[in-house]
Amino acid sequence: MTVYRVKKINKIAPEGLELFTDKFIVNEDENDPQGIILRSSPVDVDDYPSLLAVARAGAGTNNVNVERATKKGICVFNTPGANANAVVDLVFPMLGVWKRNIFNGINFCKSLTAVDPDKVDSVVEAQKSAYKGEEIAGKNLTVVGLGQIGVRLANGGIQRLMNVKGFDPAPALENIHQLSPQVRVCRALKDAVSDADVISLHLPLNDRTRNLVNAEFLAKVKRGAILINYSRAPIVDEQAVLDALDSGQLGAFLSDFPTAKTIGHEKILTTPHLGASTSQSEGNCSTMAVKELSSYLKYGNVVHSVNFPNIESTPADTVKNRLIVINKDVPGMIANVSNIFSGFNVNIVSYLNQSNGAIGYNIIDMEETIPEELVAKIVELPDVIRTRVIEFA
Numbered sequence: 001m002t003v004y005r006v007k008k009i010n011k012i013a014p015e016g017l018e019l020f021t022d023k024f025i026v027n028e029d030e031n032d033p034q035g036i037i038l039r040s041s042p043v044d045v046d047d048y049p050s051l052l053a054v055a056r057a058g059a060g061t062n063n064v065n066v067e068r069a070t071k072k073g074i075c076v077f078n079t080p081g082a083n084a085n086a087v088v089d090l091v092f093p094m095l096g097v098w099k100r101n102i103f104n105g106i107n108f109c110k111s112l113t114a115v116d117p118d119k120v121d122s123v124v125e126a127q128k129s130a131y132k133g134e135e136i137a138g139k140n141l142t143v144v145g146l147g148q149i150g151v152r153l154a155n156g157g158i159q160r161l162m163n164v165k166g167f168d169p170a171p172a173l174e175n176i177h178q179l180s181p182q183v184r185v186c187r188a189l190k191d192a193v194s195d196a197d198v199i200s201l202h203l204p205l206n207d208r209t210r211n212l213v214n215a216e217f218l219a220k221v222k223r224g225a226i227l228i229n230y231s232r233a234p235i236v237d238e239q240a241v242l243d244a245l246d247s248g249q250l251g252a253f254l255s256d257f258p259t260a261k262t263i264g265h266e267k268i269l270t271t272p273h274l275g276a277s278t279s280q281s282e283g284n285c286s287t288m289a290v291k292e293l294s295s296y297l298k299y300g301n302v303v304h305s306v307n308f309p310n311i312e313s314t315p316a317d318t319v320k321n322r323l324i325v326i327n328k329d330v331p332g333m334i335a336n337v338s339n340i341f342s343g344f345n346v347n348i349v350s351y352l353n354q355s356n357g358a359i360g361y362n363i364i365d366m367e368e369t370i371p372e373e374l375v376a377k378i379v380e381l382p383d384v385i386r387t388r389v390i391e392f393a
């Protein structure tokens with residue numbers, strides 16, 4: 001029986017880990033894993049010579065060098081939607097904490113331990129007006145990034161009687177179908193943010209989104225707007241935000257990424273990267289990531305990869321060998337691979353191919369043992385990145 005080595009990095013919830021069968025050895029100390037399961041720790045795929053796949057139990061994959069992984073034929077997965085509710089479930093309370101002055105109100109209440117017990121009630125009534133707040137109903141909310149989180153947040157804004165706009169340059173249809181028709185989708189970011197009272201960022205960190213919120217962006221927002229960043233710290237130019245807060249251009253900054261410069265600021269509230277930290281979300285992410293990784297290692301199936309096309313096939317009982325061919329997405333690859341099979345007189349019982357514009361992925365099943373020389377010929381094809389033979393008992 002083939003047994004796969006999996007390296008576990010970070011705390012991964014047991015709900016998922018329990019799904020690894022005896023075909024997997026899961027170890028934190030594994031130095032040469034075929035699979036890695038992790039959360040936010042940085043991983044360099046070049047550090048692991050036998051690596052086939054990385055499963056990120058969460059949404060953001062900026063902690064993995066995905067481009068390098070793609071070049072090496074390493075599949076990178078994430079768990080779309082598995083922690084989206086947890087983020088929305090934190091963003092609205094954070095907005096409430098700020099708008100209703102809850103943080104200061106709670107601190108005030110805690111300070112009352114120093115007050116004569118008989119006078120607590122009268123002190124509360126006398127001083128509560130200092131903690132008066134504002135409701136969010138009727139305010140303008142703009143959601144930047146209409147993905148798994150952004151759509152849920154936008155819909156949540158509608159449920160809270162806010163006027164909601166959204167912006168996303170390339171929204172996935174499956175997400176947009178979930179969006180409330182009351183959300184106004186803008187074609188340009190500047191139109192989406194110009195009259196917003198609250199701007200919430202829900203997009204991935206990449207070369208195009210790094211420092212998206214900079215001085216130029218902030219100059220275009222409505223004076224006094226609240227900026228929320230539960231995406232990734234570098235999407236926001238921190239100095240520009242601090243300047244905007246000090247000038248009054250921004251009213252507040254609520255973020256999941258505390259830094260030395262932000263933690264003491266009176267107009268900034270931060271949480272310690274808690275967006276996905278709920279029992280439910282950690283269980284969902286772990287379960288999804290383990291299923292994705294197991295299925296890839298055992299069968300070569302790809303579901304929810306950020307760099308490979310989706311492709312899935314259950315081998316028939318009669319299948320002895322499955323060949324996985326990962327190639328650059330160029331014309332003629334299927335014909336070239338099929339011709340090599342013909343040359344060796346090996347019968348293909350099933351040939352599946354999918355591509356995503358960059359990577360072509362082939363699952364080829366046989367009822368006989370595939371000759372090593374045949375695989376060697378495929379490896380020699382100019383645009384083949386990687387091959388793998390999976391043997392079924």
Ligand SMILES: NC(=O)c1ccc[n+]([C@@H]2O[C@H](COP(=O)([O-])OP(=O)(O)OC[C@H]3O[C@@H](n4cnc5c(N)ncnc54)[C@H](O)[C@@H]3O)[C@@H](O)[C@H]2O)c1
Pocket residue numbers: 059060061080081083084087144145146147148149150167168169170171172202203204205208209212230231232256273274275276277
């Ligand atoms: N704070 C946390 O704990 C926490 C938890 C989950 C996710 N996140 C972060 O939030 C991000 C979004 O998560 P998700 O699950 O919604 O991902 P998602 O992939 O479902 O959605 C991201 C959306 O952002 C859009 N986008 C990309 N570039 C954009 C741009 N320049 N302007 C506007 N939209 C743009 C994409 O088209 C996509 O629709 C993740 O990449 C991750 O970095 C943080």
Ligand SMILES: O=C(O)[C@H](O)COP(=O)(O)O
Pocket residue numbers: 039040041057058059060061083273275276277
């Ligand atoms: O991108 C994500 O999914 C979040 O930032 C969660 O990160 P975590 O798994 O380290 O909490």
